[in-house]
Amino acid sequence: MSNEPFVRLQHVSKTFPGVKALDDISFDINTGEVLGLVGENGAGKSTLIKILSGVYSPDPGSNIIINGKQVMNITPKNSLDMGIVVIYQDLSLFPNLTVRENISLSKHIEKNRKTVNWKNIDIVARNVLDQLGVQIDLGVKLGSLSVAKQQLVAIARALVYDAKLIIMDEPTSSLSKGEIDVLFKIIRQLRNRGIGVVFVSHKLEELFIVCDRITVLRDGKHVGTFPVSEVNTEKLISLMVGRSVSFERMAGDKFGEEILRVENISLAGNYENISFSLRKGEILGITGLVGAGRTEMVQALFGLNRPSSGSIYLEGKKISPKNPQEAKEMGIAYIPESRQTEGLILRQNVARNITLPIIREFAKKVKLLDFKELFAVARTWISNLDVRPNYPDMLVSKLSGGNQQKVVLAKWLATKPKVLIIDEPTNGIDVGAKREIHQLLRGLANEGMGIIMVSSELPEILAISDRILVMRQGRIAAEFDGNEATQESIMNYAVPKGKAAGGVI
Amino acid sequence: MNVIKRFYRYKESTVATIIVLLVIGLTILNRTFLTFDNWASFLKSNSVLGIAALGTLLVILTGNIDISSSGQIALVTVVIAKFMLAFGGNPFIVFIVGLATGALMGVVNGLLVAKLKIPSIIATLATNTIINGALRWYTNGAWISGLPDEFTRVGDIMFFASSEVENGTINGVPIQILFMVIAAVITFFVLRYTMFGRGIYALGGNADSAQRIGFNNDRLTVMAFTYAGLMYGLAGVVYTTIMKTVDSNAFIGFEMNVIGAVVLGGVSISGGSGSVFGTMLGMLLLSIIKNGLVLTRISTYWQSIVIGIIILFAVSLDIINIKREEKRTIKVDIVKEEV
Secondary structure, eight states: OOSSEEEEEEEEEEEETTEEEEEEEEEEEETTOEEEEEOOTTSSHHHHHHHHTTSSOOOTTOEEEETTEEOSOOOHHHHHHTTEEEEOTTTTOOTTSBHHHHHHHHHHHHTTOSBOOHHHHHHHHHHHHHHHTOOOOTTSBGGGSOHHHHHHHHHHHHHHTTOSEEEEESTTTTOOHHHHHHHHHHHHHHHHTTOEEEEEOSOHHHHHHHOSEEEEEETTEEEEEEEGGGOOHHHHHHHHOOOSOOOOOOOOOOOOSEEEEEEEEEETTTEEEEEEEEETTOEEEEEEOTTSSHHHHHHHHTTSSOOSEEEEEETTEEEOOSSHHHHHHHTEEEEOSOIIIIIOOTTSBHHHHHHGGGGGGGBOGGGOBOHHHHHHHHHHHHHHHTOSSOOTTSBGGGSOHHHHHHHHHHHHHTTOOSEEEEESTTTTOOHHHHHHHHHHHHHHHHTTOEEEEEOSOHHHHHHHOSEEEEEETTEEEEEEETTTOOHHHHHHHHSOOOOOTTOOO | OHHHHHHTTSTHHHHHHHHHHHHHHHHHHOTTTTSHHHHHHHHHHHHHHHHHHHHHHHHHHTTOOOOOHHHHHHHHHHHHHHHHHHHOOOHHHHHHHHHHHHHHHHHHHHHHHHTSOOOHHHHHHHHHHHHHHHHHHHHTTOOBOOOOHHHHGGGGOEESOOSOOOTTOOOSEEHHHHHHHHHHHHHHHHHHHBHHHHHHHHHHHOHHHHHHTTOOHHHHHHHHHHHHHHHHHHHHHHHHHHHSSBOTTTTTTHHHHHHHHHHHTTOOTTSSOOOHHHHHHHHHHHHHHHHHHHHTTOOTHHHHHHHHHHHHHHHHHHHHHHHHHHHHSOOOOOOOOOO
16 A cells, blocks of 8 residues: 555545635545544535535645645546545445446446446456445345345446445444444445445444544534544544534423423333423423434424334323424424425415415405404514514515514414424524524523424534433433533533444444 | 245336236136237227336336326427428438437426426426417417328238238237337347446435536536437337327327326336336336227226326325335434534
8 A cells, every 4th residue: 555645635625605614624645545424414524525526526725636736626527536435424326227237337438438348347247246245136126125225336336447446325324233244344344445435424433443533623623633543433423523613501480380291101112111291381392313213203202203102291291293284283382393385385475375374364355365463463574573674575485594484483373383393493603693593492481481402403402402302223211411511521422332344343 | 935025026017917917817807808809909099108117117217207298209209290291201311300309398398397396296297288289379289190101101001910901900010019129129238238227227326426426417408308218219209100180189198197107107206217118017017008908898988087096196105105114214414514
């Protein structure tokens, strides 16, 4: 192995309108090393991958040297030509084609062939699978294979490209323990052949098993790159958290009686044995890594899925909402994470959006809508929540993210809920507007509403939660008092502790 | 047992089974069904359907839909009829003109879908409506007849004919069936042995991935629609060899038969899966049903009702299968990193 790094990043930045996704990143990826890449959601991992694969171009002034040559302009094509292959989480394979085609077709394209040489397709596929020492029936449709095998096919395809560096985005997220073992064996084998691997994973323990070095990103900045022998899980967590953004804490003080109680609800594969309670006037923060089952769990309260066991009590009465309509009538409101696609009708105006859940109230004489009253109600909410600009007939799509979120809030507040569930309330909103949403939520709680807030942003969780539940792999891993939790203590429980293959080295 | 299981792994097996059962049933009901004459006759008239279905097959494989086959075929028949009345009926030239007209329409559809990103159902609905309107205006709905002998003679050519011609019976294989077989063989080779063909499957299976590994999705889409147009062109010429006159209204509603044949043959309407063999079986099934209804003296009004119900049935099966497969594959949510 040569000492020259395969990829050298120097002062790489990437700015999106309003956000600096990568901020002056400099580090090396050595030839034939396995480099772990970690960071919280939004730390800049994906942006970095997309720059290396040519999907995004970095800001001017960034300098990327690949294989000793400075590369001015990375395109998806020349990134592949230089041997950088990304295996995305969705694997980018073709379920309707056979394994041999999935592996070899790209080689045909690369050579600009017009016709298919099936013999060649077969030989190329057989060769790489042999190299990997994997046995997969080349003639079966890819879609009939397990995810683990599909992943091996994706790796095989990368080898067909003559990969020098394979970037794997969360490769173990849907694999069993045995399958992870096989994957790690393959990764070591690639390393021995001088092929580098960038391994992106939330499961920190895994990194120690398979990586040579680990790079930590935080808020788009390079915190450091460490040989695995110099760090441990606790150290990594402390490096990952401590984001620069933080909010002044707004705790509640007067809580009323219990309004919602959840006992042991489970839904296989999504969440298990979840129990908690919520009081009037309280904000319960629920956090955890993406995929920990938070959203699925709160959706059960709103009738979007039905737990297979356990019970839910609203004001002491047992409920089991079958659909959102029922949940709404019981006094539960749910504001989803993707407000643009699930929470709003973008092509309608503010007034129509706000009044949508209570539209029946305006259907007076012979079921025709009373628009005068509808607009009057909408105006009240617009001024209550300070939606700007304050025109009820403005198209929602023209509003800023923060104001769109206020419209979603208004829409559900109009149903006068007893319990408000809000998923990632400030996703994609600028910092000032985030603060406004926090204040609104705190205000609602003070008026006696029970609020469940799901959020990945620890500063936000710490700022307004009275109590905090940390979910991990579908279960509640810990509960904290909002006044006592810290980013480190939360992350310690959020990160999966599954002892992966071979134990920690 | 194992053999049967393996047999039914193929989507085409179901339709093949239904065909065999129908053939047995219809033969019992009416002995004339399973005769060479009957088959040669109904396959001849359904060759237009078969050829058009081969075209629509490629479009459906890309994950799009083409409901303009009827308009395109009608246009081709009118264009070649007028062409022949003006310039004579050299069959070779007429074929070229027919194919070119179809291909041109296909390019237009393809560009509307690939470049302007108009959903294919809307784009082809619009072109179909425009073509039909223009044809009615141009022909005033009148039939075009008096086509040159030089051309119409082609339609009577038989292959493998024995020398003794019996009264009123078809003798040998009509040329139209041969055209359909050749079109099927060519389409099979295009799909199986060209990168264009494999690209169509890739595009229909996973468009983003196709793009990522270097296929030009837009070009594939345009080419698929163009190939479809070529087939409609051939179908239009073949139709004219059968009827020897042209009625621009003859094809209204025909596109549903074409799409029906394709989906009956096990081609997935969501794209990426299906074969030439299946499409031909779908054509065969539709033809047998139509012929069977005639032979068993069931009113022809029932034809479209029966065909509609069968298509509904076939598509529902397809959707149920897709749902089942979706459940089996693990859902990988692609979490967009916040920027």
